[in-house]
Amino acid sequence: MALVFKWLMRLTATAVILVVLGVGLVYYLASRSLPDYDKTLELAYLTAEVEIVRDNANVPHIFGESDQDVFYALGYAHAQDRLWQMTMLRRTAQGRLSEVFGAATVNIDKLIRRLDIYTRAVASVDAQDEKTMLFLRAYATGVNARLDEINENALGRGAPEMFLFNAPVSAWRPADSLAIIKLMGLQLAGHLDEEVLRARMSLALPDAQRLSDILPDAPGSGVAALPEYAALVPGVPRFTENTLPPAHPLSPFKRRMFAGASNAWAAAPSRSASGGTLLANDPHLEFTAPAIWYLARLELQSGGVIGGTIPGMPLVLTGRSEALGWGLTYAYMDDQDAYIEQLNPDNPEEYKTPDGFKPFESRGSIINIKDATPITITLRWTDNGPVLPGTHYNLATITPPGHVASLAWTVLSSNDTSMGAALRLMEAKSVREAIEVSEPYLAPAMNLMLVDRNEIGMKMIGAMPRRDARHQSKGRLPSPGWIESNRWQGRLPYASNPEFVAPNGGILGNTNNKTVDRPFPNHVSFDWGDTQRIQRWQRLMQAREVHTRDSFIEAQLDTVSFTARSLLPLIGAELWFTGEAAPEGTPLRQRQRALTLLAGWSGEMNEHMPEPLIYAAWLQRLQERMIRDDLGPLASEMTHVEPLFIERAFRDIDGASVWCDVIQSAPVETCADMARLALDDALIWIEETWGPALETLRWGDAHQATHDHAVLGEVPILRFFVNIRQSTNGGDNTLQRGLTKGTGPDPFHNTHGAAYRGVYDFADPDSSVFITSTGQSGHFLSRHYDDLAQLWRRGEYIPMSLDEGLARAASVGVTVLRPER
Numbered sequence: 041m042a043l044v045f046k047w048l049m050r051l052t053a054t055a056v057i058l059v060v061l062g063v064g065l066v067y068y069l070a071s072r073s074l075p076d077y078d079k080t081l082e083l084a085y086l087t088a089e090v091e092i093v094r095d096n097a098n099v100p101h102i103f104g105e106s107d108q109d110v111f112y113a114l115g116y117a118h119a120q121d122r123l124w125q126m127t128m129l130r131r132t133a134q135g136r137l138s139e140v141f142g143a144a145t146v147n148i149d150k151l152i153r154r155l156d157i158y159t160r161a162v163a164s165v166d167a168q169d170e171k172t173m174l175f176l177r178a179y180a181t182g183v184n185a186r187l188d189e190i191n192e193n194a195l196g197r198g199a200p201e202m203f204l205f206n207a208p209v210s211a212w213r214p215a216d217s218l219a220i221i222k223l224m225g226l227q228l229a230g231h232l233d234e235e236v237l238r239a240r241m242s243l244a245l246p247d248a249q250r251l252s253d254i255l256p257d258a259p260g261s262g263v264a265a266l267p268e269y270a271a272l273v274p275g276v277p278r279f280t281e282n283t284l285p286p287a288h289p290l291s292p293f294k295r296r297m298f299a300g301a302s303n304a305w306a307a308a309p310s311r312s313a314s315g316g317t318l319l320a321n322d323p324h325l326e327f328t329a330p331a332i333w334y335l336a337r338l339e340l341q342s343g344g345v346i347g348g349t350i351p352g353m354p355l356v357l358t359g360r361s362e363a364l365g366w367g368l369t370y371a372y373m374d375d376q377d378a379y380i381e382q383l384n385p386d387n388p389e390e391y392k393t394p395d396g397f398k399p400f401e402s403r404g405s406i407i408n409i410k411d412a413t414p415i416t417i418t419l420r421w422t423d424n425g426p427v428l429p430g431t432h433y434n435l436a437t438i439t440p441p442g443h444v445a446s447l448a449w450t451v452l453s454s455n456d457t458s459m460g461a462a463l464r465l466m467e468a469k470s471v472r473e474a475i476e477v478s479e480p481y482l483a484p485a486m487n488l489m490l491v492d493r494n495e496i497g498m499k500m501i502g503a504m505p506r507r508d509a510r511h512q513s514k515g516r517l518p519s520p521g522w523i524e525s526n527r528w529q530g531r532l533p534y535a536s537n538p539e540f541v542a543p544n545g546g547i548l549g550n551t552n553n554k555t556v557d558r559p560f561p562n563h564v565s566f567d568w569g570d571t572q573r574i575q576r577w578q579r580l581m582q583a584r585e586v587h588t589r590d591s592f593i594e595a596q597l598d599t600v601s602f603t604a605r606s607l608l609p610l611i612g613a614e615l616w617f618t619g620e621a622a623p624e625g626t627p628l629r630q631r632q633r634a635l636t637l638l639a640g641w642s643g644e645m646n647e648h649m650p651e652p653l654i655y656a657a658w659l660q661r662l663q664e665r666m667i668r669d670d671l672g673p674l675a676s677e678m679t680h681v682e683p684l685f686i687e688r689a690f691r692d693i694d695g696a697s698v699w700c701d702v703i704q705s706a707p708v709e710t711c712a713d714m715a716r717l718a719l720d721d722a723l724i725w726i727e728e729t730w731g732p733a734l735e736t737l738r739w740g741d742a743h744q745a746t747h748d749h750a751v752l753g754e755v756p757i758l759r760f761f762v763n764i765r766q767s768t769n770g771g772d773n774t775l776q777r778g779l780t781k782g783t784g785p786d787p788f789h790n791t792h793g794a795a796y797r798g799v800y801d802f803a804d805p806d807s808s809v810f811i812t813s814t815g816q817s818g819h820f821l822s823r824h825y826d827d828l829a830q831l832w833r834r835g836e837y838i839p840m841s842l843d844e845g846l847a848r849a850a851s852v853g854v855t856v857l858r859p860e861r
Contacts, residue, residue: 072196074819075120077853083185085112085178086859092117096850097838098816098824101337108178110338111354113857115182115212122334122351122818123186124199127209128750129352132292133219134158135407140207141290141751142410148291151432153405154419155452157226161219163454168214172460176214179354183212185857199819201751206410220352221458225451225484226292227325230299231376231515232433232447234567237296237677239438239517244674253696254667256684258554258568274440289750293432297680297782298326298792300370301569303596303775304489305549305577306496308542313586316803317491320592321358321367322794323348324777329747329764330818330825331795335810337842342467344842347810348796355462358798360808362842363469365491365800369550371500373485374565375450377507377528378435379424379521380443391422391444392522400427422446424521424528438518446521448528450483450503458482461501471497471541479534487550493802497541498548500555500564504532507561514560516567536562547581549574551775572683572773575602580775589801593809595775596797597835603683603773604643604655610690611662612638614712615719630723631716633734634658645771645778647740652771654734656742656780656788657722662686665718666699679782680772740767742788743778747814747829762820766833776835797832798840806846809837824852 077094090104090113100117104110118126131137135152137145152158168176187209190198197203234255241251301324309315325332337346338356347359358367384390390397400420408414420427425448430436435445461481468474471490478488478501485502507515510525519526538556540548552569579602580595581587615635622628634654641651659681666689668675688696690711700711723734730737749762768790770778779792798810813832817824831838839846848854 072194073190073199073202074196074822075817077120077855079853080856080858081189082858082860083116084860085181085185086857088859090857092855092857093844093847094852094854095847096852097335097828098852099335099337099838099847101339101844101847103339103844107340108174109857110340111175111178112182112185114336114338114349114354115179115184116186116855116857117182117336118334118349118351119183119186119198119212121816121824122330123190123209124201125330125332125818126183126212126352127207128290129220129223130212130216131207132290133161133216133223135405137290138407138409140205140410143412145288145290146407146409146415147431148288148293149407150417150429151293153407153417154426154428155226155447156419156421156426157222157452158215158219160452160454160456161222162215164218164456165215167455167457168218169457169460172463173214175354175463176217176459179217180212180214187211200821205751217353218456218459220350222451222456222483223292224350227294228300228370228484229376229449229451230294230296230372230569231374231565231567232378232449233296233299235376235378235516235518236434236438240434240674240677241671242517243438244671249694250670250696250699252694253688253699254671254678254682254685256682256688257566258571259684289748289753294326295679298779299569300324300372300484301552301777301779301792302369303549303551303573303577303777303794304367304369304487304498305547305581305592305595306367306489306491306498307587307592308496308546309494311546311586312803313588314801314803316801317365317493317496318587318589318592318802319360319365319367319489319491319496319800320596320798321369321489322596322797323358323368323370324779324793325795326792327745327747327790327795327813329749329753329762329814329820330816331747331812331814333796333812334816335812337847338466339844340466342469345466346840346842347798348812353459355459356466357462358796359810360798360800360805360840361466361469362805363492364471364474365802365808366465366474367489367798369487369489369552370569371485371487371502371555372552372565372568373500373502373504374515374563374567375483375485375502375505377424377448377505377515377526378518379422379446379448379526380439380518381422381424381427381446381521383442383444385442393423394522394524394527398423420444422521424448425452445518448505450485450505450531453482453503456482471495475499475539475541487555489548489550491800491802495542496546496548497539498550499539499541500537502537504537504564506530506532509561511561514563514566532562538564547587549577549581551577570773572601572603573775573777575606576600576775589799589807589809592799593835593837596794596799597769598775599645599769599771601643601645601652601655601771601774603681604641604645604652607659607683607686607690608638608641608643608655610687611658611711611715613690615716627720627723630727630732630734631719634719634723637734645739645743645769645774647738647743647767647769649739650734650737652739653726653730653737653742653788654722656739656771657726658719659686660787661721661725662714662718665714665721669703670699680780683773738767739788740769742786743768743771743780743790744786745778745790745793745813745833746781749820764814764826764829766829768833797837799837800840806839806841806843808840810840811837 088105135149382392457480464477508525551573553574747764770776778790
């Protein structure tokens with residue numbers, strides 16, 4: 041027995057030693073790729089010495105004698121901190137994820153290849169002017185200098201993920217940066233999804249008026265009646281199941297609710313307490329770890345520029361110089377149109393045009409797949425755009441036999457000059473100059489919010505398609521691609537893009553709300569991203585005669601839900617303070633307790649309060665009950681509450697209360713019945729998930745921000761190191777937007793919001809502030825991987841100063857890049 045015990049001890053000790061050695065080896069290999077920020081290097085292709093001074097938040101401040109060298113150093117810094125992110129963005133744009141991740145990403149690669157994004161980026165290289173190409177080459181050379189350093193010094197392959205996935209990294213090229221702009225356009229786009237959903241709803245709803253309920257237009261629009269989709273494209277079944285492939289964390293294809301969103305507003309000197317202009321901006325994208333944004337300061341020949349960059353592109357996309365501040369919101373311009381193309385019944389390689397049948401433009405494309413046989417797909421293009429498979433965007437559900445779907449989209453231009461326009465913006469000195477230099481910008485369409493020392497302005501930038509006034513669907517539904525009047529006829533002049541400069545009220549803002557109300561075809565869009573946040577923003581802006589940096593921060597972090605304040609009195613109108621007292625432990629008592637809490641609630645979506653969770657669960661169950669019997673499988677497409685739909689039904693606008701009646705039941709249910717039943721549903725779910733004590737609920741427990749690593753986020757053990765989870769305020773329709781997941785066991789997880797926030801004060805520019813949601817480093821062993829996350833969660837910021845002395849005073853390192861001798 042003693043001998044057995046002795047051997048067990050030896051085996052246990054050996055196992056422990058092996059585990060410790062294994063962990064030590066893994067840590068050693070992973071830590072080799074941690075950047076050294078305090079060093080001097082001699083590198084080729086530099087014209088003079090460059091310094092990268094990293095302040096105490098690890099924000100690089102880059103000083104050089106030429107713009108070319110500064111962009112070189114930015115490429116080097118991006119590759120130091122975010123190499124894995126950059127390579128994944130490039131692989132995604134190239135349609136080459138499956139070479140690393142196998143069959144799991146084949147569907148992503150197929151659709152990317154069919155859109156031909158990378159080929160279009162390569163072709164766009166020839167459209168760049170000489171100065172833009174100089175900066176793109178310099179940036180690429182800086183990235184490649186870091187790659188050479190990694191290879192020569194065995195620096196852990198540049199990122200710990202490289203050890204887990206065999207992902208060879210090729211040299212960076214200018215086309216790679218152009219492709220990432222197009223990829224961002226893909227992540228922001230939602231109009232194709234909206235068109236397909238509208239077509240499916242048109243088929244499913246026998247009463248065309250009900251389409252205006254479930255997919256309501258933004259208030260104030262005067263949209264003429266559209267034809268039913270079945271009349272446009274006969275032969276499509278009324279109800280069909282979804283055909284979407286399973287979602288993947290690396291997929292750039294976002295559903296309509298997760299398309300681009302953002303806030304930006306500005307104040308003129310007349311509305312500023314300090315007498316200087318003010319600007320606030322917080323673009324909304326999917327949360328990831330690390331965040332998509334990377335803070336940087338560039339000392340250009342035209343002056344210093346500081347703000348948010350996206351690794352892979354030599355741009356400060358939102359930020360400021362000494363003279364100009366700029367921010368971005370997604371414009372919701374209708375720059376996508378889906379077409380139904382009729383195939384030649386005698387030759388499926390031809391499609392119908394206004395002049396008869398014509399061969400597709402086609403070529404083969406090979407997709408290499410890890411641990412599997414390569415596959416070849418045929419890419420086909422029509423005059424309107426690429427042919428897309430029915431398995432994506434649910435296109436199969438609205439495409440009749442003998443037809444295929446194609447897509448017209450401004451992002452797919454082969455002459456994309458957006459990069460040059462964005463580079464010129466960083467050099468602009470005034471609002472009007474910034475508007476002028478942005479004319480070559482093509483896509484994705486954005487609202488550019490601008491301030492200089494004296495003036496504020498907003499300009500929608502991007503190519504607006506020119507449509508025929510006789511377009512059958514006005515771009516709101518997929519339309520027959522062989523009818524000439526449905527086809528695009530070039531682009532509208534830049535002057536037709538909405539523009540607001542020096543408004544009389546001294547305040548400008550955009551929350552993805554409707555910006556103009558113009559008749560088709562100069563309408564910009566019928567579908568906008570917000571009807572709710574704008575209401576709260578207007579109240580906050582008009583509540584003060586003058587604003588300050590701090591009042592702009594307060595608005596940026598505001599968590600009061602206009603939606604809750606407007607809908608709760610409607611849906612609870614017949615429930616508040618009614619009925620007799622109920623015994624403890626009964627459903628009626630629980631309902632009364634919930635209603636009592638909500639009756640005294642201000643609508644603040646505070647993470648520490650129970651009311652936001654009760655409200656959110658109630659609204660979600662209410663919409664589900666109202667639409668499930670009418671829409672069948674289509675109801676699963678409505679993952680988030682549509683406030684205007686709920687309001688129309690409860691106010692019985694144009695007979696919309698019919699949604700509250702269950703078609704399959706004999707009684708006629710009222711909206712009050714639905715509200716009561718939905719509240720009981722919500723309380724049952726809350727009790728099963730969080731327990732029966734309503735007063736102890738915390739919205740933040742359900743509304744955790746999910747900054748997850750796209751690749752390692754679901755790996756056991758590793759996920760605890762790479763994912764960043766935080767209890768957060770806000771909700772779907774608050775200015776501090778925290779868009780919920782909408783589905784699954786954690787429907788209220790916060791998955792999409794402001795991963796970058798900035799507030800710029802031109803009375804004292806160096807008092808400007810900014811923040812990102814995670815940290816500067818993409819290396820999970822770095823202390824800068826998540827050091828900004830808690831500041832972001834608490835609504836705090838870091839200085840956004842161009843003061844060189846301040847950056848050097850508390851720097852975490854200075855990297856000196858010298859020309860090779």
